[in-house]
Amino acid sequence: MAELPNIPAAKTAQVMRFLHVNLNTVDLERSGQIYTSLFGMREVMHTESTEADGAPMGLSEPTDSRVSFLYDHRGARRSPSLELVVWDKPATVLNRYQHPYDIGMQAVAYSVPSIEDLRAPITALGLETGALTSDDGAALLFMDPDGVTVEIHEQVGIEKAQSRHVRLTVGNLARSQAWYEAIGFEVGDPRRERSWQWEVPGGQSIKAQVATLRMVMPSDPSYSLELTQWLDPVSSGTPKLAANDQGLYRMALGVQDTRASAAALQAAGWPHVKEPDVFVLTGTPLPDLWISFLRDPDGITVELVERPVESYR
DSSP, rough: OOOOOOOSOOSSSSEEEEEEEEEESOOOHHHHHHHHHHHHOEEEEEEEEEEEEGGGGOOOOOOOEEEEEEEOOOOOTTTTTTEEEEEEETTTOOOSSTTTTTTTEEEEEEESOOOOHHHHHHHHHHOEEEEEEEEEEEEEEEOOTTEEEEEEOTTTSSSSSSSEEEEEEOOOOOOOOHHHHHTEEEEEEEEEEEEEEEEHHHHHHHEEEEEEEEEEETTTTEEEEEEEEEEETBBBBBBOOOOEEEEEEEEEEEEEEEHHHHHHHHHHSSSSBBOEEEETTSSSSOOOEEEEEEEEOOOOOOEEEOOOOOGGG
């Protein structure tokens, strides 16, 4: 994807909170079982099958989907959720990333008190495991049924599992940093180049050189964007672009006023910013939400959701 023109130095969209990461699944119940049993997540909201206009999501036909919002033990006001979506119409498209260096949303991660305590439960669920080894230590990896890599990191001092980060493979780390800073993120850990041994769950082992950067929101530095540029092998390809593509597709970020944020982005000359639209989350306590979809420099979909700061209190 071409360089974004005129990325402003000032924060343009003023994102305030990481709301959720979307995972499109072919089996809502199976996916829910994995994340609730391994990480103690619980379903806080659930939407029943409802037909809606597909145009705001970039789909040419009406949609019909079911959604489950899972949160860790901290609850809905203190942690981001994993939004599991099963698409009934159009059906979830079986489209998986083939390599961890494919550009796109590649993995979700959790911190746990003990990695060893999870090895047997993961095996009992019939999931393939692998590992990520670096100078920071080792993380256990597994592949969920929708092809999503899940990283498990051991963290001293916590008693229960909690959401940790979402990993994005990007084409140019500096370009992505500038873009995410412009919408409200800050650098948590600066750029580092390192050697990795990435053992793909159930697959090959890749020796790699990568550059990484951790970005956080000031409101909640416990959850982060892990931006990763693969240097050898080189990051390549394009992210998933269809809203119903299987696996990780988009992330949702809370803003005070979606229409104002979208207008500011458009005025600054940013491409790939859709006009805001109202979405109704049937079956949840949330009000109708103003949402706008945009794409980062690599084409990864970012969703701006109107969640005024007073709604978090």
